[in-house]
Amino acid sequence: xxxxxxxxxxxxxxxxxxxxxxxxxxxxxRISQNKITALIGPSGCGKTTLLRCFNRxxxxxxxxxxxxxxxxxxxxxxxxxxxxxELRKAVGMVFQRPNPMPLSIYDNVAFGLRIHTQAGxxxxxxxxxxxxxxxxxxxxxxxxxxHLKKRGTDLLLEQQQKLCIARLLxxxxxxxxxxxxxxxxxxxxxxxxxxxxxxxxxKFTIVIVTHNxxxxxxxxxxxxxxLKGQLIEHSRxxxxxxxxxxxxxxxxxxxxxx
Amino acid sequence: MAIPQKxxxxxxxxxxxxxxIRQLCEWFIVGLIYLCGVSSIIFVFSIFxxxxxxxxxxLRDCFDFKNFFLSxxxxxxxxxxKRYGILALLAGTGSVTIVAMLVAVPFxxxxxxxxxxxxxxxxxxxxxxxxxxxxxxxxVVWGFIGLMVTNPLIVKxxxxxxxxxxxxxxxxxxxxSVPIIVSxxxxxxxxxPDGYIExxxxxxxTRWQTVYRVILPAAKNGLLAAVLLGVGRAVGETMxxxxxxxxxxxxxxxxxxxxxxxxxxxxxxxxxxVAEMGEAPRLDAGMNGSFxxxxxxxxxxxxxxxxxxxxxxxxxxxxxxxxKGIRQKKV
Numbered sequence: 191x192x193x194x195x196x197x198x199x200x201x202x203x204x205x206x207x208x209x210x211x212x213x214x215x216x217x218x219x220r221i222s223q224n225k226i227t228a229l230i231g232p233s234g235c236g237k238t239t240l241l242r243c244f245n246r247x248x249x250x251x252x253x254x255x256x257x258x259x260x261x262x263x264x265x266x267x268x269x270x271x272x273x274x275x276e277l278r279k280a281v282g283m284v285f286q287r288p289n290p291m292p293l294s295i296y297d298n299v300a301f302g303l304r305i306h307t308q309a310g311x312x313x314x315x316x317x318x319x320x321x322x323x324x325x326x327x328x329x330x331x332x333x334x335x336x337h338l339k340k341r342g343t344d345l346l347l348e349q350q351q352k353l354c355i356a357r358l359l360x361x362x363x364x365x366x367x368x369x370x371x372x373x374x375x376x377x378x379x380x381x382x383x384x385x386x387x388x389x390x391x392x393k394f395t396i397v398i399v400t401h402n403x404x405x406x407x408x409x410x411x412x413x414x415x416x417l418k419g420q421l422i423e424h425s426r427x428x429x430x431x432x433x434x435x436x437x438x439x440x441x442x443x444x445x446x447x448x
Numbered sequence: 449m450a451i452p453q454k455x456x457x458x459x460x461x462x463x464x465x466x467x468x469i470r471q472l473c474e475w476f477i478v479g480l481i482y483l484c485g486v487s488s489i490i491f492v493f494s495i496f497x498x499x500x501x502x503x504x505x506x507l508r509d510c511f512d513f514k515n516f517f518l519s520x521x522x523x524x525x526x527x528x529x530k531r532y533g534i535l536a537l538l539a540g541t542g543s544v545t546i547v548a549m550l551v552a553v554p555f556x557x558x559x560x561x562x563x564x565x566x567x568x569x570x571x572x573x574x575x576x577x578x579x580x581x582x583x584x585x586x587x588v589v590w591g592f593i594g595l596m597v598t599n600p601l602i603v604k605x606x607x608x609x610x611x612x613x614x615x616x617x618x619x620x621x622x623x624x625s626v627p628i629i630v631s632x633x634x635x636x637x638x639x640x641p642d643g644y645i646e647x648x649x650x651x652x653x654t655r656w657q658t659v660y661r662v663i664l665p666a667a668k669n670g671l672l673a674a675v676l677l678g679v680g681r682a683v684g685e686t687m688x689x690x691x692x693x694x695x696x697x698x699x700x701x702x703x704x705x706x707x708x709x710x711x712x713x714x715x716x717x718x719x720x721x722v723a724e725m726g727e728a729p730r731l732d733a734g735m736n737g738s739f740x741x742x743x744x745x746x747x748x749x750x751x752x753x754x755x756x757x758x759x760x761x762x763x764x765x766x767x768x769x770x771x772k773g774i775r776q777k778k779v
Contacts, residue, residue: 247650278652285650289643292666302651305661357651 198223198365198395199244204258206239206248213239215419216258221412226387226396228410228427230403232447236419237399241367244397245281246274262365279306282358283367287374288350290342290357295334298342298353299324302361324359328352328386348379352386366390368398372405384409403443407431415439496757502730503750505739506532511751522697524724524745532748534755539699540614540714541683547618547710548625548682553675556626560633560674565659583627587687594620594692608711612694615710620688625678632677636670637663669770676767680760683718690719717756721749 199221206214213236221227229237242248243260246267259266267277279302290298299321303312321338325331330352334345342353351371358366368387372380387396387409400406406413407427414424415436423430423439434440441447510532519533563575598619599611606615640663648658664671694713701708724745731743739747 245650247646250646250649275652275654278650283650285643285646287643289641289647291644291647291662293662301648301653301661305648305651305653305657354647361651 196223197221198263199397200259200261200264201240201243202259202261204240204243204260205256206236206243207255208251209253213419214243217416217419217421219414219421219424221395221397223395224391224393225411226391226398226409228406228413229397229399229416230401230406230413230442231416231422232442233401235416237414237416238369239419240416241369241397241399242283244365244367245278245283247283249274275306279361280363281365281367282361282363284351284354284358284369284371286370288347288354290345290350290353292341292343294339295325295342295345295353296321296338299357299360302357306361320360324356325353327359327390328356329382330356346379348375348382351375351379351383355383355386355390363394365395365397368396370399370401373401380405403431415442417442499750499753499757503747503754505733506744506747506751509739510744516751520697520699522720524728524748530741530744532744534717534752536697536699537715537717537720537752538755539701540693540697541716541718543614543700543708543710543714544617544621544689544693544716545679545682546708547615548622549675549679551619551622552625552629552678552682555622556629556674556678557633557671559626560630560637561659561664563630564634564637565663566655579627579630582623585624587624587685588691590620590624590688591691594688598692602711606711610694610713612692612713613711614693614700614714616694617689617692617714617716618710620692621682621685624685624688625681628681629674629678632674633667633671636667636674639670640666673767673770676763676770680763680767683759683763684756686716686718686722689716690722693719695719695723717752721752725749 197220199219201217201219204214204217205212217236217240229241231237239248243256244262244267248254248256256268260268262277262281265272291301293301296318300317303317303320322331322335325334330349333349334340342350345353351374355366355371372383375383384405387398390396391411398406398410410427412425413427413430415422415430415434415438417438423434423436425435430439431443434443438447515531515533517533517538518535519531520536520539521531521533522536523529523531559575559579563572563579567575594616595612598616602608602611602613602616644662644666645658648662653661693715695715696713697715698712700710700712700714728746728749729742730746731740733739733743
C-alpha cells in the first residue's frame with residue numbers, strides 16, 4: 191500500500207491508434223512521484239505518443255482512438271467526467287521546439303493564471319508575484335527582470351525553453367511532461383536545462399522523452415525503453431543501462447539498434 | 449600542331465544554324481516573360497498617366513484646394529456659376545465605407561475565425577465555396593438587391609422616407625467586401641504557427657481562449673491588412689453604390705446627435721464619375737490655348753479619378769506594409 195501512494199501516473203493496457211495504424215500496444219507502466227522518468231527508444235517507437243496521452247494532447251489530431259486507462263493519482267483521465275482544462279492545469283507540457291507565445295515575457299508566464307482564474311479573483315500584485323516566483327524557479331528572473339515587456343519569442347532559445355517551463359509553474363501542476371526539451375539547444379543550454387530539471391524534481395513528477403541516451407543516464411532516476419509501440423523494459427536508470435534484462439534493450443543501449 | 453579544320457559540309461552548316469535559332473528562341477522567350485513581368489507596372493503607370501493627362505488642364509487652370517476639397521457645392525453644369533466642390537462626394541464615399549465596414553468587419557472576421565479554427569473539414573470546404581460565390585456575384589446584381597430588397601426593408605423597419613441611402617449602400621457594399629476580407633483574414637489566421645496553439649492548449653486554454661488570447665494577437669497584422677483591402681474595395685465600388693445610395697449630393701454628417709445620419713441619401717465619388725461621364729463633353733482648347741468653360745466638367749471628373757487613385761493607393765500601401773510586418777516578425 192505504501193508503494194501505491196508514490197505512483198503518480200499509471201497506465202493500464204493502453205493502446206492507441208492513429209486511424210488504422212496502431213501506435214501503442216498494451217502499455218502498462220507505473221511512473222513514480224518526484225522522480226525523473228526518461229522515455230527512450232528509437233524514432234517512431236511511440237514514446238512521444240505515450241507522453242501525449244498523459245495530458246490528452248493526442249486528441250488534437252483527428253482519428254485518434256484509445257483503449258485502456260491512464261490513471262493520474264488514481265483517477266482515470268479518460269473518464270467522461272474528467273475536465274480537460276483541469277487535467278492540463280495539473281499536467282504541464284514542454285515541447286521539442288521552444289514555443290513561447292507571441293506575447294511579452296510577463297504575459298507568457300501570467301497566461302495560465304489568467305485563463306484559469308475568473309476575472310477579478312486575482313489582483314495585479316498577486317499576479318506579478320506569481321510571475322516573479324515562476325521566473326525565479328527557472329533561474330530566468332535575473333536575466334529578464336528589466337525587460338519583462340519584451341516579447342518572449344525574442345529571447346535566446348535556452349531562455350525561451352526556460353520560459354516555457356516557467357509558464358507552467360504558476361498553475362502548480364503535479365506533473366511536468368517534456369518532449370525532447372533539449373533537442374533544439376546547444377550543449378551549454380542543455381546543461382542549464384538539465385540542472386533546472388534536477389531542482390524541479392523535488393516538487394514535480396517529471397517525464398522526459400529523449401533521443402539522447404547520455405542525457406537519460408545523466409538526469410533520470412528511472413527509464414522506460416520502448417520499441418514499436420511496446421514497453422520493453424522499465425527499471426531504475428542505473429540498472430537499465432548497466433544490466434538490461436531484455437536483449438532488445440541491450441542492443442539499443444549498446445548502439446546496435448536504432 | 450595543326451588544328452584539325454572542320455570541313456564545311458551541309459550537315460555542319462545546318463548544325464550551326466540550328467544552334468543560333470535555338471539561341472534566338474531562348475532570348476525571345478526570356479524577353480517575352482520579362483515583358484509580361486513588367487507589364488503590370490506599365491499598366492499601372494499608363495493608367496495613372498492617362499487619367500492625369502485628362503485631368504491636368506483643370507488642375508492647372510482652376511484647381512483651388514479650398515474650393516475643391518472643402519466645399520460641398522457640386523454644380524458642374526450650372527450655366528452662370530459652375531462650382532466643383534467634392535466635399536459632399538467625399539463624405540458620401542466616407543459614409544458608405546463606414547457603414548460597409550461596420551457590417552463587413554464583424555461578419556467576415558467571424559467567418560474567417562469559424563472557417564479557420566472551429567468547423568470540421570467538410571463544413572470548411574462548403575463555406576469556402578459559398579464565400580467564393582459571394583465574390584462572383586456581379587455588382588449590378590448587388591445593386592438590384594439594394595433597390596428591390598433592402599430598399600423597402602429599410603423603409604419598413606426605420607420609417608425613413610426613402611430606402612436608398614448611405615445605410616442601404618453600406619450594407620450592400622459591406623456584403624460585397626466580405627469575401628476578400630474573409631479569404632485574407634483566414635490565410636493570416638492559418639499562418640499562425642501551430643506551436644503557439646499547442647502551447648495554449650497544453651496550458652488548458654479553451655478553444656475560444658486560444659483564439660482570443662493567442663491566435664488573434666498573433667494574426668493581427670494580417671487581419672488589419674484584410675480589413676484595409678476591404679476598405680479599398682468599398683471605396684472603389686461603383687455600380688451597386690450608384691443604384692443604392694439615392695445619388696443625391698448631401699453630407700450625412702452634422703453637429704446634431706447622432707452626428708452621422710445614415711438614413712440620408714448620399715452620392716459617392718465613383719458614382720459621380722460613372723453617372724456624369726456620359727454627358728460631359730471632351731472639348732479641346734481653343735486657339736488661344738484656353739479651354740471653354742464647358743470642357744471643365746469632363747476634366748474635373750478625371751481629377752476625381754486621381755483622388756480615388758490616391759486614396760486606394762494609400763490604403764493598399766498601408767495594407768502591404770501591415771502584411772510585411774507579419775513576415776518580418778516570423779523570421
